[in-house]
Amino acid sequence: MESTYFKRFRMDADLTAPRRPQPLPPGYRFVAWNEALLDVHARTKFRSFRSEIDALVFPCLGDLEGCRRLMREIRNKSGFLPVATWLVVRNDAGGDLEWCATIQGVVDKLGMGSIQNIGVVPGHRGCGLGTSLIEQAIAGFRGHGLRRVSLEVTADNSRAVRLYQRLGFRRAKTVYKVVEPSAEAPVYGASISSVGSRLAEPVCP
Numbered sequence: 001m002e003s004t005y006f007k008r009f010r011m012d013a014d015l016t017a018p019r020r021p022q023p024l025p026p027g028y029r030f031v032a033w034n035e036a037l038l039d040v041h042a043r044t045k046f047r048s049f050r051s052e053i054d055a056l057v058f059p060c061l062g063d064l065e066g067c068r069r070l071m072r073e074i075r076n077k078s079g080f081l082p083v084a085t086w087l088v089v090r091n092d093a094g095g096d097l098e099w100c101a102t103i104q105g106v107v108d109k110l111g112m113g114s115i116q117n118i119g120v121v122p123g124h125r126g127c128g129l130g131t132s133l134i135e136q137a138i139a140g141f142r143g144h145g146l147r148r149v150s151l152e153v154t155a156d157n158s159r160a161v162r163l164y165q166r167l168g169f170r171r172a173k174t175v176y177k178v179v180e181p182s183a184e185a186p187v188y189g190a191s192i193s194s195v196g197s198r199l200a201e202p203v204c205p
């Protein structure tokens with residue numbers, strides 16, 4: 001089987017210009033990072049990404065154990081930044097906590113802020129959570145004294161690209177992520193080649 005290439009944009013934004021915090025819609029609230037919430041981030045990430053294109057690009061995002069591993073990796077990075085790492089929660093009709101969205105931030109080796117993954121659980125999208133969560137993480141990066149923030153997004157993820165552009169992110173670079181066919185990805189193994197043939201562009205030699 002052939003490898004698949006996914007086109008991705010590296011986007012960045014200036015943090016020195018004034019910005020307006022975006023309040024959450026009524027009923028939702030932010031929850032700051034603490035160590036006990038690592039698994040909540042992993043589960044919220046899984047529920048946000050499992051049916052999305054990024055679960056093809058990064059198969060670990062389509063798997064709960066993969067999301068747990070990824071969260072531990074992010075947490076253990078030397079630049080992990082708790083003030084740029086947030087959850088969004090609300091109480092459901094029965095009063096139980098409903099975890100709706102997650103974002104994590106790190107400081108990269110060049111001293112630039114880096115958004116790792118932002119995910120909003122289906123059913124809570126299109127009402128401003130993504131916007132508020134990015135502004136909340138950006139406030140954390142700014143408070144930490146950082147001047148720029150970057151992220152990577154799959155080119156075909158037009159909803160996410162639009163969101164980032166609206167919030168001042170601009171395309172800095174195009175990269176390609178190669179996904180090798182894997183016998184360990186039976187859930188998505190069939191779809192990788194079909195989606196890939198539709199979405200991916202070959203890397204020019």
Ligand SMILES: CC(C)(COP(=O)(O)OP(=O)(O)OC[C@H]1O[C@@H](n2cnc3c(N)ncnc32)[C@H](O)[C@@H]1OP(=O)(O)O)[C@@H](O)C(=O)NCCC(=O)NCCS
Pocket residue numbers: 048049052054117118119120121124125126127128129130131132152153154157159160162163166
């Ligand atoms: C991309 C993603 C994070 C966006 O989250 P979201 O909560 O839907 O984002 P928002 O609600 O802030 O913005 C989405 C749209 O809703 C609109 N919107 C925001 N608040 C609104 C409101 N109160 N009423 C109506 N529409 C609203 C926005 O204008 C925006 O429109 P656009 O798509 O034309 O730009 C979410 O779709 C997601 O989790 N996707 C899967 C995971 C993923 O791909 N993550 C990105 C990885 S790089």
